[in-house]
Amino acid sequence: MSTPIIEFKNVKKCFGETVIFSDFNFKVEENEIVSIIGPSGSGKSTLLRILMTLEGIDGGYINIAGESLWHMLWQGQYVPANNKHLHKMRNHLGMVFQHFNLFPHMTVKRNITEAPMRVKGISREEAEASAERLLQLVGLADKADSYPNDLSGGQKQRVGIARALAMKPSILLLDEITSALDPELVDEVLDVIRNLVKEESFTMLLVTHEMYFAREISDRVCFFDKGAIVEEGKPEAIFTQPQEERTKAFLNAYLGQ
Amino acid sequence: MNGFHWDWAFMWEVFPIILSAAKVTLLATLLGSIFAIVMGLVFALLRRNSSKTIRLSVYWVVEFIRSTPLLVQIFFLYYVMPEFGISMSPLVTGVFALGLHYGAYLSEVFRSGIDGIEKGQWEAARALNLSKLDTYKDIVLPQAIRPMIPATGNYIIAMFKETPQLSAITLLEMLQMAKIIGSENFRYLEPFTLVGVMYLVFSLLAAFGIHQLERRFPKEGFSLK
């Protein structure tokens, strides 16, 4: 097997007194789509936020594409990463947020072009051409000049996806991207992801409560509880023959089986 | 000028005099606050009057008072009121000016405090057939007061810091005293610095006091007797 693109080794994470992960180990292979399901408060978001460098860790190591995320080599020793290192590592990653977090003072087009232009130094023409392609992909070509506040929740989230894709991350993190949406808007967002993985290969780590979607799209499903992976495996296996009691209880509550 | 050293002896000589003038400053602040709270309540209640004309005129009166300088209002009361046969001492003038000026600010605090009371409370009072006065006295104000303490306190501190303006109509408060001492001794450094420090100390103390008051205040309100 090749080196995993994401690797957690003995990771520890606390918020003050509360321990979220005590000794967490986890791997994701390149181009693997992994769904994380589990009760709220179990540390799913924290996992993604650590990868996106929005939260630090209190112990252990995380490797992204073979390179340490939170540490760097300095005079032959691993030391905590500085801003420059984090800046470099973030190039691997993109994230779509539950509450969209679009920039309300920029048009849809600028939301998508700003980072490629400012961070990657891509020319305006190129960035705009790419933004147009992405808007086409998410079905919002006609909204390029609108402001986020004039869009519906589903449209906002589709812009959020386009904005993350514009940076061409090799790993895409999706944190409950449909949880803030009205039920009738959920599918327009999920369809975008469906099309996306059909056309290109991605490493994708998604936290979701849409069980049917997790089942259909994932290569692997992880059931999370209290900061640990209780059970993981092929979606078919997890959803039809869960082994652990906690998994069964959770799925029963969710699917009403 | 070789006065840029700090003269401790002079400072200690000046200190008790300034301290005695502090009484005047504090008296003006105290009376001014009481008057301001009364005026603030009057303005706030008039803004809820059923007549639109009254509401609108009170709005503009408050707006006018808030957007014109306190100093000019002090001069107005001190120089113009005697034309109408109302002559007031500097202290009384000061209390009225401070009270009116900050009453205008406080009316906004009180208004939003009263607006913050849920509709259900008013309806309950009506269901109990309470009179308007009783509704305010027994239901609305006891609940509205706690959230209004911080803003009210801040405005009173702000008022306190504007009392030096009363020196312009010769009220012998701290700054006026410092000015007199300074001009008699040709040394302003110690008296002015002393007054500045006094203001700093008093306003820090007051801020602390307000914080305590808010903390101690029962969350469920209290009953006005």
Add this chain to the structure above:
Amino acid sequence: MEFGEIVSVLLQGAVVTIEIVAMALPLAIIMAFSFGLIRLYASAPFKQIAIFYIEFFRGTSALIQLYWIYFVLPFFGITIDAMTAAVVALGLNIGAYGTEVVRGAIQSVPKGQFEASIALNFTATQRLWRIIMPQALVNMIPPFGNLAIELVKATSLVSLITIGDLTFKAKSLADTTLQVGEIFGVVLVLYFVMAQCLMFFIKRLEKRLSKGLGRGGIHS
């Protein structure tokens, strides 16, 4: 004195008042932004300096600051003219209050904006100036507007260090002509008009800057 004459003298004073505002306001804004940002982001010793400046100018009163700068600084060998003293004192005073406006507005930008800008790999400087500040600016306009009006009002204090502003002109006219009612009445109205004009421009500025932020909830 003719009413028209009174008004014309007072208008001369109003021009001086406006001049002081026009000079003190930029100073206040510069102080507010620089010390507001230092207070938020700088390292400990700089933060302490900022806190000292803010607490000092907010804790003592504007008139005392004005007197101190005008009457006391000469004892340190720093002689400045009344106009400079006025602009410096008022600018620093209003600026100290402005730091809290800047700080509050920046802190009121939803955390998600900051997080999204990290996820898109913007640098710290880009995050502040391209993402957070444009949104914070809109929140700053109304409180800065109120401060600007406080500044207009505070300029009346400069009459006490012999600058011929609107209040000074009124006071000296009142001393000589005894037409106190007309004089102070006109002066109050002039200040009121200045404040209302200022408010009008602030409202327009707010409207222009809030483009796109219009119906914003936090879930943008």
